[in-house]
Amino acid sequence: MRIATYNVNGVNGRLPVLLRWLEETKPDVVCLQELKAPQDNFPLKAINEAGYNAIWHGQKQWNGVAILAKGEIREIGRALPGNEEDQQSRYIEALLENDMVIACLYLPNGNPAPGPKFDYKLEWFERLYQRAGNLLAFKVPVLLVGDFNVIPTELDVYKPERWVEDALFRPEVRRAFEKLIHQGWTDALRKLYPNETIYTFWDYFRNAYERNAGLRIDHFLLSPELEHKLVSAGVDKEVRGWEKSSDHAPVWIELK
DNA sequence: ATGCCGTGGAAACCACGA
Secondary structure, three states: OEEEEEOOOOOOHHHHHHHHHHHHHHOOEEEEEEOOOOOOHHOOHHHHHHHOEEEOOOOOOOOOOEEEEOOOOEEEEEOOOOOOOOOOOOOOEEEOOOOOOOEEEEEOOOOOOOOOOHHHHOOOOHHHHHHHHHHHHHOOOEEEEEEEOOOOOOHHOHHHHHOOOOOOHHHHHHHHHHHHHHHEHHHHHHHHOOOOOOOOOEEOOOOOOOOEEOOOOEEEEEEEHOOOOOEEEEEEEHHOOOOOOEEEOOEEEEEE
């Protein structure tokens, strides 16, 4: 089965691109981030007509996550536990019909750093670590998927020296990602391509896409139960070059 | 070195993103 993640940067503004990409690549399950749509303005009809069921957690103006599936999908939760005051819709968790658990997440950007937004990012990351540990303890197949807003290593950014102070690459954030991996997760794309330059995001300006000045910040983390089912993975890079594209490209994995 | 672009919501600019 093919599972994909795509930060759409506005699900309604991106609808033609999203539908074309779904039609061309036919993923079985899709995690979307940055819907930028309130709960009652999600394009469910168009998604259904494209052949997908959907659950989503919207928010007026910003954030918002969704999971689409050709098969049945049952929502488990739509908030990351541990902070009742967190109102931002950045997390949704579901059970797929093959009993796999999938968490679709949009980790906070965190800039400017240091500052309250960076503190929120680290706090959110710690709660994700706790939740991820609880999911691992169930000993079932689990996927943590989405826009982590983390550049894991120097290999994942075109000019690392320019990013050392940035909230996507600061040591605290890289350590948090490393700590999560060491909890027992596998970074799917790095497992298959340990030494390749792979990007999933290119800025809208400075001709970043044409210069291939990108970042790898959209990730698939596999629980141990899934590690040996990983067949292939990649980035639908050409989608980033389409008219009215998001600044992210879709990323996908294939599981047997 | 830098939101230079893009989105959505409100208002004809703003916040936010990475």
